[in-house]
């Protein structure tokens with residue numbers, strides 16, 4: 143049995159996406175900038191995809207720029223807002239401590255360029271408080287960027303309320319919606335979003351393609367200079383097949399969103415309930431305000447990489463925020479941001495399930511994780527000391 | 538390409554000498570939970586020979602495999618020889634470790650040494666050789 147439970151890392155491409163891509167490679171392979179028919183056919187595919195994608199998030203097609211993925215969209219959104227701010231003498235940006243590195247590292251770079259950055263606390267439940275966003279807004283704030291849903295612990299932020307607060311104060315609001323698009327309902331108008339980043343491979347589309355929504359009137363700065371593609375805002379011959387695959391995948395995800403979410407939520411809650419029976423563990427992030435497919439736990443007394451390897455042996459593909467899996471000495475910044483101390487953050491497990499998961503697989507996951515955790519604890523000196531009362535249980 | 542060699546995976550999946558020796562006469566524990574690795578070694582030394590050795594480890598796959606291999610390398614050996622165990626010997630016996638995991642083999646070496654020193658301090662014997670240099674762990678800082 144192979145159970146892929148790492149859909150937050152990437153997803154399997156949908157049949158619809160693959161089928162939308164093939165003709166772009168075999169038949170309509172022209173360059174969209176060429177004026178002959180083969181080029182214009184490619185251009186048409188591109189523009190149809192733009193319309194379809196815009197429709198799903200309630201935007202207009204001109205507000206969508208295709209990028210190489212979520213990271214590029216995040217970089218461009220933040221850079222653009224920073225440039226606008228710089229021109230107006232506003233050099234303060236607000237974000238959160240548990241953003242994706244595509245956001246955090248961009249902000250760090252801007253800090254070195256003279257911007258000041260406030261990273262908001264995300265509390266133990268992994269949720270940003272709207273009041274704290276409002277309190278952090280200053281005269282010189284040019285941007286608030288808060289992710290729609292966190293990639294590790296899945297918590298869904300009150301972005302509509304944050305967006306409304308930003309509107310009231312005349313500050314641009316960007317959201318990294320890479321984990322949310324195609325999975326939860328989003329509408330850039332209702333949700334008061336000025337800029338939004340998305341990535342195709344998180345909703346069963348291809349890797350290496352994504353988009354940036356930027357509300358009409360927001361001047362984007364180029365990250366990549368060159369030709370006049372994407373209204374001059376992103377140079378380079380377009381990834382036509384990728385864009386076509388992304389649009390097909392998103393259309394399908396949107397069409398089945400409610401039923402998918404209902405199924406995933408039921409399985410998620412069963413996993414949370416089942417894994418919650420393991421002694422001395424804790425769910426990471428709020429139990430309800432989280433993505434339908436995200437289950438994230440910390441287990442005391444064990445280390446995440448060995449847990450993942452043994453689960454892999456049982457056919458379960460999952461991930462962890464332990465230091466050993468990140469190749470650095472520190473565990474995930476997300477787990478640290480919600481207040482997990484190093485000792486327990488090392489013992490984390492993230493299961494991000496896919497729509498095709500069955501009841502049998504769900505029970506198998508619960509059984510396997512329970513077994514492996516107990517096995518690893520059986521020869522863990524940390525666990526021994528905890529049980530002997532030499533050290534205190536944290537969870 | 539696999540993350541680890543077959544040997545590492547074998548020792549990770551089927552660790553040798555796991556557990557506790559109740560009447561151990563040398564115990565060593567190194568590492569800390571904050572960094573994500575702790576190894577504890579139990580030795581039963583008789584007539585200057587490592588008659589039995591067991592370990593407990595909290596850590597990643599290579600930490601568990603390194604502990605297991607280290608115990609295999611010193612089991613049945615004279616104390617003086619066990620004292621010479623190097624992280625390099627552990628890593629080589631495992632057919633290599635990824636560079637950023639070399640510290641696991643260092644930890645295994647240190648755990649063994651710490652247990653041997655505990656034995657020697659209990660019995661009043663002197664440590665006869667200098668600890669060998671760590672190989673391949675320079676990148677760690």
Ligand SMILES: Cc1ncc(COP(=O)(O)O)c(C=O)c1O
Pocket residue numbers: 150151210211212213214216242244289291292293318320321341342350351352
């Ligand atoms: C929240 C979030 N933002 C950004 C990214 C980066 O997306 P991409 O891999 O398409 O560059 C990811 C994916 O890992 C993500 O989860």
